[in-house]
Structures are given as C-alpha cells and as structure tokens.
Amino acid sequence: MTGVKAKSEDHPPDQPHPSTFSPATFVLLIVLAIFGAIIGIQLILQLGVTPNTSIIGALVAMILRESR
Numbered sequence: 753m754t755g756v757k758a759k760s761e762d763h764p765p766d767q768p769h770p771s772t773f774s775p776a777t778f779v780l781l782i783v784l785a786i787f788g789a790i791i792g793i794q795l796i797l798q799l800g801v802t803p804n805t806s807i808i809g810a811l812v813a814m815i816l817r818e819s820r
Contacts, residue, residue, distance in 0.1 A: 784812065 770777065787810045795807075 787812070 772781070773805065791808055791811065
C-alpha cells in the first residue's frame with residue numbers, strides 16, 4: 753500500500769474502521785447465519801429447492817420492517 757488514507761466526511765480520520773469481529777457486528781453475523789441456515793434447511797426439506805440468498809434477505813428485511 754502507498755500509505756494514502758481515504759478522506760471521508762462521515763468517518764473521522766482518528767477513529768479506526770469498524771471490525772468484523774467487534775462484538776455487536778459479530779453477534780449480528782452469527783444470528784443471521786443461523787437464521788439463514790434454518791431457512792435453507794427448511795426450504796430444502798419441505799420444498800426440495802435450494803435457497804436463494806435474496807429470499808433470506810427479503811425475509812430479514814420484512815422482519816426488520818415490522819419491528820419498527
């Protein structure tokens with residue numbers, strides 16, 4: 753790398769970039785992975801079709817929308 757830092761108005765330069773392994777992000781990723789695995793297994797067992805990631809994303813979006 754050249755050592756050039758990207759400039760952003762939304763992210764101050766003195767703050768580190770959020771990590772994937774930060775506790776809140778990591779917990780969210782684990783929950784979504786488990787949720788997606790359950791949906792995928794149900795689709796394969798009941799319908800005999802392989803799941804599409806857009807189906808899982810749409811379900812998560814609907815759940816988040818209803819919780820507001």
